[in-house]
Amino acid sequence: MTIWDDLVGQPEAVQTLSRAASGEGMTHAWLVTGPPGSGRSTAAKAFAAALQCPQVGCGECHECRTALSGAHADVTLVATEHVHLRAEDVRPLIALAQQRPSAGRWRVVVIEDADRLNDTSGNLLLKAIEEPPPRTVWLLCAPGPDDVLVTIRSRCRHVGLRVPSVEAVAELLVRRDGVEHQMAAFAARASGSHVGVALRLATDEGARIRRREVLRLPGSVRGVGGAVLAAGQLAEVAQQESKAATEDRNAREREELLAALGATGLRTLPPAVRSQVRKLEENQKRRATRAQRDVLDRSLTDLLSLFRDVLVVQLGAGVELTNAEMAAEVEQLARQSSPEETIHRMDAIAQARFRIAANVAPLLALEALMVQLCPVTR
Amino acid sequence: MAAPSGTRKKSTSSTGRSGGSARTVPLGEVAPAPLVLLVGPEDVLAQRAMDDVTAAARAADPELSVERIAASGYERGTLALMSSPSLFGGGILIRIEGLEAAPEALVQDLTAYAADPVDEICVILRHAGGARGRGLLDTLRSAGARETLCQSLAKDDDKLGFAAGEFRRSGAQASPQALRSLVDALGSNLAELAAACRQLAEGLELSESTSARVEVEQVEEWFGGRVEVTGFKVADATVAGRADQALSLLRHALATGSDPVPVVAALAAKVRALAKVSVAGRGRSAELAPSLGMAPWQFDRARRELSGWTEEGLAAAVLAVARADAEVKGAGRDPVFAVERAVLTVARARRP
Ligand SMILES: [Zn+2]
Numbered sequence: 250m251t252i253w254d255d256l257v258g259q260p261e262a263v264q265t266l267s268r269a270a271s272g273e274g275m276t277h278a279w280l281v282t283g284p285p286g287s288g289r290s291t292a293a294k295a296f297a298a299a300l301q302c303p304q305v306g307c308g309e310c311h312e313c314r315t316a317l318s319g320a321h322a323d324v325t326l327v328a329t330e331h332v333h334l335r336a337e338d339v340r341p342l343i344a345l346a347q348q349r350p351s352a353g354r355w356r357v358v359v360i361e362d363a364d365r366l367n368d369t370s371g372n373l374l375l376k377a378i379e380e381p382p383p384r385t386v387w388l389l390c391a392p393g394p395d396d397v398l399v400t401i402r403s404r405c406r407h408v409g410l411r412v413p414s415v416e417a418v419a420e421l422l423v424r425r426d427g428v429e430h431q432m433a434a435f436a437a438r439a440s441g442s443h444v445g446v447a448l449r450l451a452t453d454e455g456a457r458i459r460r461r462e463v464l465r466l467p468g469s470v471r472g473v474g475g476a477v478l479a480a481g482q483l484a485e486v487a488q489q490e491s492k493a494a495t496e497d498r499n500a501r502e503r504e505e506l507l508a509a510l511g512a513t514g515l516r517t518l519p520p521a522v523r524s525q526v527r528k529l530e531e532n533q534k535r536r537a538t539r540a541q542r543d544v545l546d547r548s549l550t551d552l553l554s555l556f557r558d559v560l561v562v563q564l565g566a567g568v569e570l571t572n573a574e575m576a577a578e579v580e581q582l583a584r585q586s587s588p589e590e591t592i593h594r595m596d597a598i599a600q601a602r603f604r605i606a607a608n609v610a611p612l613l614a615l616e617a618l619m620v621q622l623c624p625v626t627r
Numbered sequence: 628m629a630a631p632s633g634t635r636k637k638s639t640s641s642t643g644r645s646g647g648s649a650r651t652v653p654l655g656e657v658a659p660a661p662l663v664l665l666v667g668p669e670d671v672l673a674q675r676a677m678d679d680v681t682a683a684a685r686a687a688d689p690e691l692s693v694e695r696i697a698a699s700g701y702e703r704g705t706l707a708l709m710s711s712p713s714l715f716g717g718g719i720l721i722r723i724e725g726l727e728a729a730p731e732a733l734v735q736d737l738t739a740y741a742a743d744p745v746d747e748i749c750v751i752l753r754h755a756g757g758a759r760g761r762g763l764l765d766t767l768r769s770a771g772a773r774e775t776l777c778q779s780l781a782k783d784d785d786k787l788g789f790a791a792g793e794f795r796r797s798g799a800q801a802s803p804q805a806l807r808s809l810v811d812a813l814g815s816n817l818a819e820l821a822a823a824c825r826q827l828a829e830g831l832e833l834s835e836s837t838s839a840r841v842e843v844e845q846v847e848e849w850f851g852g853r854v855e856v857t858g859f860k861v862a863d864a865t866v867a868g869r870a871d872q873a874l875s876l877l878r879h880a881l882a883t884g885s886d887p888v889p890v891v892a893a894l895a896a897k898v899r900a901l902a903k904v905s906v907a908g909r910g911r912s913a914e915l916a917p918s919l920g921m922a923p924w925q926f927d928r929a930r931r932e933l934s935g936w937t938e939e940g941l942a943a944a945v946l947a948v949a950r951a952d953a954e955v956k957g958a959g960r961d962p963v964f965a966v967e968r969a970v971l972t973v974a975r976a977r978r979p
Contacts (some may be wrong), residue, residue, distance in 0.1 A: 474906030477899055481920065586732040609953045613895050616902075617949030620942050 252298045252306040252313055256288045257421045257444065258413025259551060265408055266292065270299035270306060276406045280363070280391045280397065283410025286443025289390040290326070292410060293359045296388060297324045301353040312353060323353035328361040339370040343377040346385045356385045363389035364396035366501065371398040378404050418442045422451055441554060446547065459486055461575075463548045464555050467594075467622045468578045476619035483548060483619075484612045491540035499533045520567040542605055545615070549605075552622070553598045556591055563588045597621040649886030651736040652775045659684040659720070660773045661744040663751045666764065673753050675792070676775055681720055682913075684749050689911065690717030698725035701733040706740055710748050719748045726754035726763065734763050780817065786810045793821050797828030798922030800840035808846045828922075829859060829896070831906035858885070861970065866897045866932050870974035873912035877970055886944075886956045887966045891948060894969060898944045900929035901936055940976040947972035 253263045256404060262281075279296070281289050298316035299306035301323065307313055315321040327340060327347060342358055350356040359395045360366075378387055378401065387405075391397050396405060418437035421444065422428040428436070428451045436451035439460065449456050463483065467547035470479045506529055507513045512522045554571040555578075561568050562583040570576060583591075605611050657663065657676045665673045685691045694709045710807075711720055729737070737752075744750070752772070754764060755760040766773060780786050787806050794801045801809075801824075813820040827841045861880060864873035880890060903919045904926060916926035951969035 473938055473945060474904075474908060477902035477945065478906070478919070484681045604949070605951045607953065607957065609893070609949075609956055610892065612899075613949045613952045616895075616899065617946050620945045 252295045252302075252308045252317060254308075254420065255291050255425065256295055256410075258417035258442075259288065259292070259410050262292060262408050262410055266296045267299055267306060268447070269406075272297065274406070277385060278378045278387045278405040280394065280405035280407050281388060281410065282393050282396075282407065284392060284412055286440070286445055286447075287410040287412055288444060289410060290359070290361050291444075292408070293361070293388045293390055294324075294326075297321065297355075297357045297359065300355045300357060300386060303354075316357075319359075320395065321353065323350040323355065324357045324359065324360065324361045328364055332365045334360070334362060334365045334370050335367070336370045336373055337615035339366070340374050343373065344527065346377055346387070347382060350384050350610065354372060354384070357388060358380075358385070359388045359390070361390050363401075364391040366397065366401070368398070371401060375400055375404070411442070412442050415442055418444055418447050422447060426452070427584070428452065431584050435574070438569075438573070439551075439554075441550065441571065459490070460548075460551055462486075463551055464572060464575055465578065466619070467552065468582055470619060470623040472623070473620055476623045479623070480612060480619045483545070483615050487541045487544040487548065487611070490544045491537050493534065494540055495537050495577050502529060502533070542611065545605055545611055546602055549598055549602045549618075553595060556582075556595050556598065559583045559586070560588060560591045563591060650771070650773050654775055654777070657775050658773075658951075659687070659749040661746055661748065661750065662741060662770060662772035663749065664754065664764070664765055664767055664772040664774040665751065665777055666709045666754045666756060666774060668756045669777045669779050669817060670755065670778075671821050672777040672789075673755075675796075676777065677722060677751055677753065680749065680751055681722070683722050684718065686913075688718040692717055693717055694719065694721045696721060696723045696733075698723060698727075698729045698733055701736075703732040703736065706733075706736040710740065710745060710750075714750050715793075721748065721750045722753070723750065724753040727757050727760050729760050729763055735759075738766050741767055741772070744770065780814075783810060783814065786814045786817075786820070789817065790820055790824055794828055794841065795826035796922070797825055797924070798916075799828035799831050801827070801846075802840055802842050804843040805841045805846045808843050824875055858890040861890055862893040862897040865894060865970050865974045866901060866936075866977065868935060868974050868977035868979055870971055873970050873974055874967065875933060877966060880965055881966075887962045888952075890966055891952050891955055894973065895930075895948045895952065897932075898941070898948055898973065900925060901933055902941050902945065904929040904933055905936065905938075905941060935962065935977045935979065937978060938977060943976040944973040947976070 253267065256263060265274070280492070281292050281296075281568050283289050283292075294317050295306070298308075298313045298321075301312040301321060302310055303312070304310070312321065316324050319326050325342070326461055327334075327338075327342060341359075344536075346356065346358050348356060360374075374387075380492075381387065389397065389401070389405060394409075415434070415437045418440070419430075419433040422433040422436060423430055426448060428448075432451050433447075433547055436447040440447035440450055449462065466479050466483070470476055503526065504513070506525060507515075507522070508523050510525060512518055515522075520528065555575065558570045558572050558575070558579045559582045561567075561570060562579055563586075570579060572579060601614045604614040652658070654672060654676060657665075657680050659680050663680055665676050667673070681693060685693075696705060696709070706721070710719065712719075723733075723737075725731075740750070752767065754760060780789060787810055790806045790809050791801065805827075807839070809820060809823055813823055826920045827845060830845065831841055858880070861873055861876045864876055877890065881887065900921065903921065907915045907919060907930075912923040912930070913924040919926065921929070947969045951965045954965035
């Protein structure tokens, strides 16, 4: 294997990064951009491995393996559960970046959500990026170049990832995760080439069922009442899914915190401990909220793909359907509406995604969306 | 199922009741009986007991007809009229309030009825206490009435239990700390405590969480601002189509420091409830409400408010509220204008 194996369908990026690791065009600050699921953090980790490995990324040595798994002492990965990366999140990273690498060849700091830097934290970071110590590399990841402050962008070398092909993603699932061919092809197509989502769809039957239920809503819901109930169902599914995804981790974190404070098994917690626990719970709540919004965004992306299929049929475009397994529903929706209506519905989905990302009550945004997706009965 | 009047059993003192002596039933165990007596000054408890008995009787007999009598203004013969078997054979429940001020006509009619009560009919009698009407109470007691005392709650445990019960009635729950905090603040006045519980349960709907319960933070917020109350008033007037009143309530609320966000949330909860009951079809609220995630009283209320609302109107209302929510949370420049527009749009979406 090579360290670049998991970065599918990105030959240009692989070439740029591996050349840089061997000294050709190396610089101290990088900006890796690409749509969700295209492999931004995968690219950053592979690049970190190439930088630490004596053979520029053999894929076998201790440096390579720890850098890829996130356990390398000189590679720091930062992701936030907050809406913003705040100044207090960034300050310790800047201090860390001043230190020489402990054992490796480089000190690598990866910020996975550079789009969440605000003006204050961004400007703090800017100073650190401008004059880094000789063995420090900053790797910033964001969906697009426009998502980071222009002053930061102009000091980074930019590597753009693109949406990998469905075939490349399917091939990765077969090779890396042992997914069966047909399932891999379905998952890659249905996920819109999002590697993480594709893996989940391929390996989790619950995720497939939930996706199908979501896609069935537009064809089955009638009237405003039905739309409001369907919106409630969508929101609840998202809540349950995010709860399931965070529950175990929450309980473990609480146990670890109590153990660290010497309060394991205490019936009533002393005030100091209680305030720490409360702080942890606040963070967990925030994480759950973000997870719920992420799940909802996924559902909305799925709905968007459904109406894109409807439009393909209405326009007779002859392109392969993303949701081939829903062909009957797609045909029916296509017959019942005009292309203009379909475009209006796609706009409504985009608006709901925007609203949910902007912290609007998700249920309300979904209700307005479902009302627009489902025909009003008269 | 017409039941000829002749088949109705008249009970005698030898059947069913133990020699005509009174029985005392604890508050939590009130149940339908030929004569149910609720005595004592705590009106909230008496109202709850009356509702519980009515609900239990209705659960046993969906055809039950409920009659109400106010003791002051009683006209001779009314009781006999109401207690005559109904044409279609459903059971009868009669609620008589204000026994402490019963006029002579009622005393005489009740005395006559108590001597020979009908087993299938449940008569609930409410006496707020005091010396007046004592003789009537004794008559009813010796006729075998089941008596429940509605005294002010003295113990905190009882008040906590009462508050928990109030949340349950609204289809909600509250954390122990939330209950504690409510009882600490309002425990001296059960009516206020009950109102607070109901408003907090309504507010819980706004949190959009299906499993959530009222936490102590929400109680503190409620004490601090009581914005939900105002928000719901605005929302009530809006979905009733009273645009002028809604707008003036809204302006008053905003002028006295209410935040537009919870006002929009209250409006959203209202419109959501209307949309849900619009697809519920015919049937009893106790059966339909749970599947819609609503408490029966919310369901009944929304059903009443649904008159004048069409599918198109509801669709326009849902869109207007969602738009306002996005605008008050930053997408618009003027949050006050955003709520005002939503209130007007929703109020006008209802057909007068
Ligand atoms: Zn290596």
